[in-house]
Every structure is written in C-alpha cells, then in structure tokens.
Amino acid sequence: MCVHRRVHEHCLVHGRQKLIWKPAALSAFTFLGVLFGIGDFLEVRSMASLSGGAYQILLQSRLITALMCWYFNGTGQTSLQWNLLALVAISMIAYMCIDVDSEKLHSGATVDGIFNVATKGSISCLVAVLLEKYSKKLRAKYGTQPVYIQTLQQRLSRLLILTLLVIVEGKAWQNGFWGGLNA
Numbered sequence: 001m002c003v004h005r006r007v008h009e010h011c012l013v014h015g016r017q018k019l020i021w022k023p024a025a026l027s028a029f030t031f032l033g034v035l036f037g038i039g040d041f042l043e044v045r046s047m048a049s050l051s052g053g054a055y056q057i058l059l060q061s062r063l064i065t066a067l068m069c070w071y072f073n074g075t076g077q078t079s080l081q082w083n084l085l086a087l088v089a090i091s092m093i094a095y096m097c098i099d100v101d102s103e104k105l106h107s108g109a110t111v112d113g114i115f116n117v118a119t120k121g122s123i124s125c126l127v128a129v130l131l132e133k134y135s136k137k138l139r140a141k142y143g144t145q146p147v148y149i150q151t152l153q154q155r156l157s158r159l160l161i162l163t164l165l166v167i168v169e170g171k172a173w174q175n176g177f178w179g180g181l182n183a
Contacts, residue, residue: 025145026153028134033154035127037161041169042120049113054095058117063089065125072129 020026047055063085069075077085131150138145 020149020152024141025134025138025150028130028138029150029153030157032127032131032134033157034161035123035130036154037158037165039120039123039127040158040162041165042116042123046113046116046120049110050117055113055117057092057095058114059121059124060088060092064122065128068125068129072133 050058066077066081066085070077135145135150
C-alpha cells in the first residue's frame with residue numbers, strides 16, 4: 001500500500017491523477033488485475049499439492065502463450081517455433097508422468113494441483129497477451145499511459161479479489177495466515 005500511496009502522490013505532483021480514472025484504461029486494467037488475483041490464488045493452492053519442480057515445469061506453458069498470441073494479436077510462429085513448442089510440451093508431460101507420486105495421485109492432491117497450476121498458467125498467459133494488447137491499444141488512443149498508472153489500476157482489484165477468495169475458501173482463517181508453512 002505504501003507503493004500505491006507514493007505513486008498516487010507522484011501523480012498529484014505531476015498533474016497525472018486524471019490518468020488513473022480514464023474509464024477505458026481503468027476497466028481494462030482492473031479486469032486484468034482480477035485475473036492476476038485469481039492466478040495468484042491458484043498458484044498458492046497448487047503449491048500445497050505439488051512439488052516445487054513439478055510446479056515450475058508445468059508453469060512453463062509457452063505453447064498456451066503462443067496460441068493466445070496467435071488468436072488475440074494475430075502474431076504467428078514459424079514452423080520451427082511450433083515444433084520446439086510441441087517438443088517442450090511433450091517433454092513436460094513425460095516429466096510429470098515420471099514425477100507423479102502414486103500415493104499423492106490416489107489422494108487427489110496431485111490431480112488438484114495439476115489442475116490449479118494449468119489453470120493458473122492459462123490465466124497468466126491470457127493476462128500477458130491481453131496486457132500487451134490493451135497497453136498498445138490505449139497508448140495509440142490516448143497517448144502515453146505510464147506503466148505505474150497501469151500497475152496502480154491493477155493492484156487494487158488484485159488485492160480485493162485475493163481477499164475475497166481467501167475469505168471464501170476459509171482455510172487461511174481457520175489455520176492462521178502462516179498455517180502450514182514449514183521452515
């Protein structure tokens with residue numbers, strides 16, 4: 001919150017406070033902040049049931065990003081890039097098949113973790129592609145839209161959705177904020 005206050009003070013000093021409240025930019029970046037918040041929540045949930053290595057391997061979903069760039073921005077890949085992306089995706093699947101612990105698999109924890117990290121990865125890819133698209137679109141329409149204004153517009157909605165998701169899930173309130181952490 002300290003960073004938000006400093007950015008807001010900077011905007012006031014330089015007369016840029018009106019940039020924060022432009023409706024088109026505010027709605028676009030608030031929506032992206034909500035998606036970021038949902039992704040953060042899924043990330044924490046997936047780490048509870050996956051090992052760090054498996055999480056990092058699954059999170060490197062460049063194939064999804066390439067498909068979303070192609071669909072939303074119209075930027076394609078060369079044949080070599082598609083082949084490399086497919087090879088990486090197949091390698092990740094093979095690694096996950098080898099790394100899966102049968103005890104965790106039968107308990108459902110790993111399946112839940114894989115679903116959470118796959119959803120988080122998809123959301124992250126979508127947000128990255130849309131962030132680039134909206135940044136360019138709004139820059140062309142309104143001129144300069146500073147990055148710190150975009151960040152401020154995203155952070156509040158991200159904080160609110162994370163708070164709401166933590167309250168709805170309830171485990172953090174029952175176990176305490178630091179419950180389950182091992183040093």
